[in-house]
Amino acid sequence: MSTPTISTAPNEVTERGRQEPRNYDAVLLASFGGPEGQEDVIPFLRNVTRGRGIPDERLEEVSHHYRAFGGISPINQQNRELKAAIEAELAGRGIELPVLWGNRNWDPYIAPVLQDAYDAGHRRILMLTTSIYSCYSSCRQYREDIGVALTETGLDGKLQVDKIRQYFDHPGVVQPFLEGTAAGLEEIRNKLTAAGEADPDSKIRVLFATHSIPTRDAEAAGRSEDEPREFAEGSAYAAQHLANAKAIMDTVAPHVAWDLVYQSRSGAPHIPWLEPDINDHLEEIAPQGVRGVVIVPLGFVSDHMEVAWDLDTEALETCKNLDIAATRVPTPGTHAAFVSGLVDLICERTVDNNIAERPHVTDLGPWYDVCRPNCCENFRGAKPVISEVGSTVGTGHDAYPAAEAAK
């Protein structure tokens, strides 16, 4: 079977939200962070949920997921490997740009990483996050964490930090998922055929899984009064996933049924979050004659605890109980196309080695380099934020008078 390739959308909107290429002296790979031992689990969960109103029972429940894996989330090791792969790709292209790594919720924390970068002489940093869709948790929260870190360290005005666009529909992201979906379909097709199904594809459902978020956050995702846009399901977050899923299915198997499902809901039960939950959905489709599922972890670029627990442990168990053949597609991880795509995204923003094209698989993209005012609103109150129209935080030397900047 030859590997299908994702095609990119027409480029007429490539100027949307574009920031002029600049000179940067380091890249910051910014991620979520995770515990690396039993003693880290509770302090980590406290960091994640500080001021977010997550009930204690939910923390208790989630701690068991981590405990079952020795208190170790795969996320940090995945990021060490991703950092090394990006460094190798940059070196291979002859680009001299150090890659720093900082987390929102665990060591190495973003604030000391920025302080060390400044002390080492860096002045212009380009942030690449491991979170690729638009919503408060995936975009604005990262921009606020940098804004708060710069303010608290007294580095604001001295250190410039810009952010690479949300890149959910970059071909470097979509291609690995597409290959995984094609391979997963083949695996389940063969299983059903071996079990005597005459028309296996009609009994298969592809489930694209992503992190649930509060409905209110979903509705605020990617919105701005500056440029009102209508999104499928009333949310850029849902629309981006649906568009990616459609692009993948149109390429690999247009005749196979698929759905977007959600996982890892937290928060209080009376607060609405995006649905359906993957497990509820499996219960619903089993009686409809679905005999096989391909689970695509579309919301995650690497194997987090959400993938290891919520999909590989819980959802696969649900499939087993319902007698549905199931497979979980790999996350992009350090797939060559993904790593190369990330370096292309860096080059979109840099003067040297600039790549003028901003490839995007769906017609929602390319997403904004600089977010529009109040996009992905924080309902708990405004914080200093970088990479937003109208904000001066993180603009570093560019905010200085010309004489200052020349130093």
Ligand SMILES: CC1=C(CCC(=O)O)c2cc3nc(cc4[nH]c(cc5[nH]c(cc1n2)c(C)c5CCC(=O)O)c(CCC(=O)O)c4C)C(CCC(=O)O)=C3C
């Ligand atoms: C959209 C989204 C992504 C995808 C984008 C991205 O990749 O960033 C994501 C990723 C992740 N979420 C993670 C872990 C957790 N998320 C939590 C809580 C929450 N996530 C939310 C959203 C998201 N989260 C939300 C709206 C909450 C409610 C609290 C709040 O409004 O902030 C909690 C608290 C307990 C619980 O409720 O589960 C934990 C422990 C880990 C690390 C996993 C590991 O250790 O391997 C990763 C990568």
Ligand SMILES: [Fe+2]
């Ligand atoms: Fe989360």
